[in-house]
Amino acid sequence: MENPTPPVVVMGVAGSGKTVVGSALAKALGVAFVEGDDLHPPENVAKMARGEPLTDEDRAGWLDSVGRAIAGNMRRNGGAVAACSALKRRYRDQLRSLNPGLVFIHLEISPDTARQRVASREGHFMPQSLVASQFATLEPARAEELVLSVDGLLPVEEQVSVAVDFLRKKAAEHVP
Incomplete structure (x- = not known):
């Protein structure tokens, strides 16, 4: 891309394709990919493996880890795409607090x-067994949140193309 790429989180429920689409998007943009699942503390992984949904408290430290990983890659490499469920508005706000834009x-x-x-x-x-809890937790984005919704059934290449076009438009809006 000619313009700087804003930091990006590919979000959605379990099974939506965050890792596949996120890594393909990072490659298309020439930026680092952050796998949010790899940043869960062992307690969170064990809890989910037992079929117990995470609480807001369980997610707080993990979201900070994801946000710091994005911010670090932005400083070092000028760009980052992360895969992170970001199901609630407050989770997205927490990530935004570490990554303006x-x-x-x-x-x-x-x-x-x-x-x-x-x-x-x-x-x-x-x-x-946790899929239902993911949908119960999901809060649709509001217009002011800067969220692009993409059909997760489209081929990965199409999802990436739609995302790249959206990001180019956003980057162009912020060029002086």
């Missing part, structure tokens, strides 16, 4: 699609 790409899928995708994953700590 943060843009969210929300991958939208149905509960049935999420359950199917999560059930087919191998070696991941998130069980299918």
Whole structure:
């Protein structure tokens, strides 16, 4: 991209494709990719593996870790794309507090699609039984939040293309 890329979080429920789309988007933008799941403390991973949904308190330190990883990559490398569920407005606000100008790409899928995708994953700590709690927690973004919603059933290349176009427009709006 010709203009500086804003920091980006690819968000959504479990199984929405955050890692696949986020890593492809980071590659397309030539910036670092941050896998939010890798930043969960062991207690969070164990809790989810037992089929227990995380609380706001469980997520607070993890969100700070994700936000700091994005900010660090922005300073060092000039860009970052992170995969992070960011299901509630307050979670998105917490990430924004560490990364002004943060843009969210929300991958939208149905509960049935999420359950199917999560059930087919191998070696991941998130069980299918937690999909319903993810949808119960999800708060739709408000217009002022700078969130682009993308159909999570589109081919990955199309999702990335839509996101890149949106980010180019946002970057162009901030050029002096």
